Amino acid sequence: MKAGSHLETILEKGLFAVTGELGPPKGNNLEVIKKKVDLLRGYVDAVNVTDNQTAIVRMSSIAASSHLVRMGLEPVMQMVTRDRNRIAIQSDIFGATSLGIKNMLCLTGDHHTFGNQVDAKNVHDLDSVQLIDCVRTLRDKGTLLGGEEKIDGEIKLFIGAAENPFGDPFEFRAIRLGKKVAAGVNFIQTQCIYDMNRFKEWMKMVRDRGLHEKVHILAGVTPLKSGGMARYMAKNVSGIIIPDEIIDRIVKAPKPAEEGIKFCVEQIQELKEIEGVHGVHIMAIEWEQMISRITEMAGLLPRPNVD
């Protein structure tokens, strides 16, 4: 065990993991976190706490993750390289682990021009692969990046990262995952899957490289709330592919939100059967109240008690 987190224990025992997502408030309103925690607790094994996602300023992922620890819901602290250089990154990791955070997701982050601080200077001192290597160095060597200086204390983190099978160049995506594995990643969460054929094709490339035996892959899903949302995402979000027949299915359904949930559940059931998929990452964005239903309908409850 690298960090002894709940999520790591589930995955190491070969159980099918379920993670959720929690976006911190656009301010310091702790009630937002409490409400979301209540909607997620008991239905997922751990929850990603986003780090200023889409470059919108929010409560820091470290502080929000620390609140989750206190509230008894295990966080996966996201960290993006967009806003921090390696001094801040390593310092924040010291702080985060001191607050009881045991899982960390290494990301580059959405470009700042998508957010509400478009005049910002972006950092990108490290990229996500280099960040993984940095965290592994802190944890396994006990030294700072690029040096022999010993850390005072022990860094125990279960290291995660993202991969997007729907980004291009498609053939590069499994190679890139291989780099993350070589850099020391322990688990991967994918971008939301709608194009199951392409996901399966990617998983085949992953298996051909033997990567599924070296890293836990959690397949990402996001329930579609409406036909409008499906159309919008398909058209405007780079790196997301929603096949026309799925958009049609949601658009034509008498109750699109119900259909979205049903489709999400079907996807989870299909994903469970794919060799190398060790869990699902359910991103019910601002729709956290649906997590209980989705997990129940998909037969993912009760969540195992392994601690």
Add this chain to the structure above:
Amino acid sequence: MIKAELKPIDEILTCLDPYNKILLVGCGACVTVCHAGGEKEVGLLASGLRMARKKMGKMIEVEEATTARQCEPEFAMEVTGTVEKVEAVLSIACGVGVQTLARHFSKTPILPGVNTTFIGETTAHGVWEERCQACGNCILEKTGGICPVARCAKQLFNGPCGGSSKGKCEIKRETDCAWQLIYDRLKALGQLYRLEEIIPAKRWGVESRDSGPRRIVREDLKV
């Protein structure tokens, strides 16, 4: 080469407001090539400034000159005689040219007339694109001759982010994804194996501008 764009005329006029006699000086090198600050642009801008100030009822006298390479003192100094006769100098060379003049003419305000934008390539007539960030340690041999530092919006060293779609960058749909270009090029060269190599964290703080302003000293060339 260095690329630049003329500043908005109103901004230039605001800068020139306190002055009635100026020297407008262009440069015969990079900014001539990108049609921002060469002899032709000096002529056009000088006429524009005279007309605008006349309209404002506040005539301005504009001397015109274009140095061969404003970033080199021996050429920059050619305008010394005129500089001494004017209240201010408006330079439409790149930021280097402006600073060369400022270093040599301590008593005269030197004002910038262009925004220096990037080191780039001409990709079509009237189109220039950024190609180099002068980051101080070239890795083009690893990336098929395409620079991710200059051409990836996130300066990623180990492959594309999730926003690469159909060859384009999610930031600007008219921008090619650098990593798609790198992939295509390495594939054509039969060098896809290069993509497997992890490029370690760059030493920004030692080799790039983050180390402070850089300086090259060639002992063999010093006199």
